[in-house]
Amino acid sequence: MNRADGTPDPGTPDSGTPGPEPRSGRRRGRPAGSSRAAGEPSARERIVSSARAEFAARGFDKASIRGIARGARVDPALVHHYFGTKEQVFEAAVEKAFAPAFGVPDEVATAERGQAGERMTRFVFGLWENPATREPLLAIVRSAVNNETAARIFRGLVARNLVTRLAQSLPGPDPQHRVELAVAQLVGTAVLRYVIKIEPLASAPAEDLIAQLAPVVQHHLTGEGVPGAPPAGSAA
């Protein structure tokens, strides 16, 4: 059921233990990758992983190139060398955190017409229910909610890689608008369930939520009606 399997996210085990601050100039501006063992992440990969952790822990405003470099065990000059500005490191981190979610358009494009809402909803819940994909997504959303620059970068990436591509497989007018109403239902559910953690939503089984939300997502995507589900136990 978990469709997040096989995503390119390696879990970045080494960014979780940044260790003590490397004070003096070790590996100044030198790509650590040049002498790394096979299978070890490259310096660039370590920087992106560290950036994700830094933005998650401190937000876009407070995150620093220096802190990112420290977490990646490289010199700050190397972060500038690979990415330029903090904004560009952020964009790379967003792109990596969102890479699994960018599978949604293919999921919808390959679905039979009547199944698009269910496929999209199930795929998205697969990403959220797995902490390895959920936490990076939440971290990025937190940053974007709190900083106008981060919001702009986030907006551009989501528009290009998610909304526009999803809209391409939908017939009818205003497909981007429809996609966004569907995304709104899912994003709002994520905010209440995983961030605010309001009950009973936070503890509801994912399968129940998929069953309840898929018809609504289908409605937004395709304009199909939603079958009534009159509350059992009450005829009022």
Next chain:
Amino acid sequence: MNRADGTPDPGTPDSGTPGPEPRSGRRRGRPAGSSRAAGEPSARERIVSSARAEFAARGFDKASIRGIARGARVDPALVHHYFGTKEQVFEAAVEKAFAPAFGVPDEVATAERGQAGERMTRFVFGLWENPATREPLLAIVRSAVNNETAARIFRGLVARNLVTRLAQSLPGPDPQHRVELAVAQLVGTAVLRYVIKIEPLASAPAEDLIAQLAPVVQHHLTGEGVPGAPPAGSAA
């Protein structure tokens, strides 16, 4: 159309201009209200307004009692005197920012059964489309998204004053769960429209969104079906 009229939010004109920092001891611990002119906000009101602005500008983590006191032109000791801790000032600020939204349950309770979704959706958009009510709400949501303590306070207030009260007027099982799915659709729309500002949603006329979302909100609240809206201009 704007249902936010008549809310208790006075716009807090004086918290917008905190002025230069009062360095030395002016009005140390003295309620400024004792000599204020008629119609001027009390020191307590000024503190809550200043707290809202401080939490909005700096987030829960970075906001300080000292900064709140400065914005309210009172001594920090007075903030402690009225509210105790930063958490308690935050709770008062959330409560004030959300006061207009706490009108939603009455709006739904007094609606005819078939109109609950439309009344709730229109009421909520009325709050959002008015910057005087939108900005405080967004500021609080930003704080809650970024801090576990703020999220807990926010969760408690929303559960007590919004979800539980709304659920009381709904028949059938799991009314709180249903309310939260409806709120999720609206909150997600707000995040995309007012925070991330993704197009075309950000520029869509509010009336269009109300027309599109009210049937979905009605579905979540009551279990009623949503009529199909097959995309015009395409039979695919």
